[in-house]
Amino acid sequence: MTDREVPADLGRLWRLPAPARLGRPAELDLDQVVRAAVDLADRDGLDGVTLQKVAQALGFTKMSLYRHVGSKDELFELMADHANGPAPDLGDEDGWREGVRRWSAAIRARYTEHPWLIEMPTSGPPRGPNAISWMDAMLRVLRDTGLDLATQVGVLNVVSGYLRHALTLTRQLEQGRDGTGLSQADVEQNYGRTLATLVDPERFPYAAQLFSAEVFEPGPEDDPAVDDFAFGLELVLDGVAATIAAQRS
Incomplete structure (x- = not known):
């Protein structure tokens, strides 16, 4: 062309x-x-x-x-x-999994700096030079996994989709707390304690077990948004690891 x-x-x-x-x-x-x-x-x-x-x-x-x-x-x-902006140098000495973690953390940092990015409508695949640089960085991370290029693009789409969902949820929760002075940890703690008094163990036995287990009692150093983001990403990466193992076998 x-x-x-x-x-x-x-x-x-x-x-x-x-x-x-x-x-x-x-x-x-x-x-x-x-x-x-x-x-x-x-x-x-x-x-x-x-x-x-x-x-x-x-x-x-x-x-x-x-x-x-x-x-x-x-x-x-x-x-x-x-x-x-352009994708950062992620390094390649620590394996694909750490590379995807760094790639995801860098995306999260850009969206934290410019929260409106998550509200951008998606009308098609990435086209700009900076967008292509992020694609290139992910493909570099995955190049030695044994995955074919079509599967690598699939991994890129799944990871990007997870990031968009997680960042959208974080943004919406922040907007919901706007003006309350409450942190996400405060909201979760209030939620857990309130529902523990309302959920009947005979009617909702498994939900009652959840609320009585103090799952929604974060520690003083915990950040639920960061912890939830990392947990979800690891689940996605476990799926990628399983796909890599299946192709190699």
């Missing part, structure tokens, strides 16, 4: 040189637009980002942005690729 055949939005995502235009040089560039949009999202959330607001933040008219961004959906894709 030549540059000429690349769709305009994809060309902008990869920062391919655009055809020269007649008239005065543009006072704006695409990176300025994207950075301004990311700053707005960091401050006001994804709902606070519109082409009009981005233009106002830059001191230009909305029509000026269309020279650089074709639509709001395209702006969102540009923002996500910028905010995710």
Whole structure:
């Protein structure tokens, strides 16, 4: 495929040189637009980002942005690729499992820095250079597992899907606690103690056993969100390990 055949939005995502235009040089560039949009999202959330607001933040008219961004959906894709940034060097001396843990922790850190990323609509597979760098990093981690490339992509999709679900749940729980002053540990402790008084062992014998076992009594150093994230990821990795063992046998 030549540059000429690349769709305009994809060309902008990869920062391919655009055809020269007649008239005065543009006072704006695409990176300025994207950075301004990311700053707005960091401050006001994804709902606070519109082409009009981005233009106002830059001191230009909305029509000026269309020279650089074709639509709001395209702006969102540009923002996500910028905010995710390039994948870090994960190292490869500790095996695939530790590599996937590091990859997942790095994704979680980016989403913690930019919480609005979890609200981004998913309209297709990753296309931007930074998104591809994260794909490349996962494939590098899995390269010596013996899994074929199609299965490696399947692992990438499963791990990414788990991360998206876990991070969405964490985000929703944080929003539910907003203004209460309670931590997730406080909420779980209150939940466990309240339900322990309500759940009848004769009606719900197994649930009653759960609530009486003080499962929802986190220790002073525990962070339920971190612990739950790690536990779920290990279950996913156990499944990957089983798939690797099956293919090798």
